[in-house]
Amino acid sequence: MTKPIDLNLAAPSAYLFTGEICSRSYRLNKFAFDFKYPAVRDRFTVRARDWTGLVASGGHHFNIIKIAAAVGASHLHVGAHMVGALWDEFKQTLPNRVDLMPQDIGKECQ
């Protein structure tokens, strides 16, 4: 039996992104944002994939998922990591079935 997933608004499940955090973590966020550019993605290897650690360090969700996108993960994978659940467990908790990742579209249509 898998352990129940604790969904709540306390860390590490959720973090409030305040102005103070924004100022403190600006360099991390700038670095992550730039992963939206293919040329930047090509320059780095994403190894640890500690999404929760990046968010806990002040990374904004929508910036950290740019790094996740570089390895084919989405905001939902980041969410799963933050609540300490495996992806297959986490997606069972979502109201709508998620069986499609954005990067799969191109492949499916080939």
Add this chain to the structure above:
Amino acid sequence: MSQIVGGIGIAHTPSMGYQFDRGMQKGFDPKWRQWYDGALPVKAWLRELQATHMVIVYNDHMNYFDLKAYPTFAIGMAERFPQADEGYGLRPFPGMDGDPEFSWPIARSLVHDGFDLTFCQELELDHGVYSWLPYVMDPPWPVKVLPIAVNMLMQPVPTPQRLHQLGVGLRRTILEDGSCRAQHVVHDARRAARGRNHAL
């Protein structure tokens, strides 16, 4: 005098967009079929209205704006708004046209109302627009757009009262403006409800 011919509030999620693309190619999953079918009356209604312009109040998701300079209210004054690449490549839809002649009087009026807007001569639209857009319109897009991006990503976000004032101001200026063209206003439902539409 311009005329407001309608308004819609609609949720947005990235998955809405991806499921639309797959649905059109391979058929919709039953759960997402509800979404597609549910939007059809809206699509028919918009076609019937024959609006010329659409004011879209939405939020960007760090796909165009970044924390280097994050605007509370940004208004798109360009003639062309490309789709933003969110890191997975562009979806198969064209950009949207703007109409600065239409947009500037509205922007001026909002500033006179006390809104300190950031004027964007370049702006790319992300899934805050493109996830729901193809559900309610077919390309080539039949309207010119005036996008207004509201900060929903970092605290402090504008208050609900402020967003209400924005809606009141938009209505007043659109009705007063002299361009004699019909239009409709799309308000993302999330603006009003501060809801959790990502639980879709």
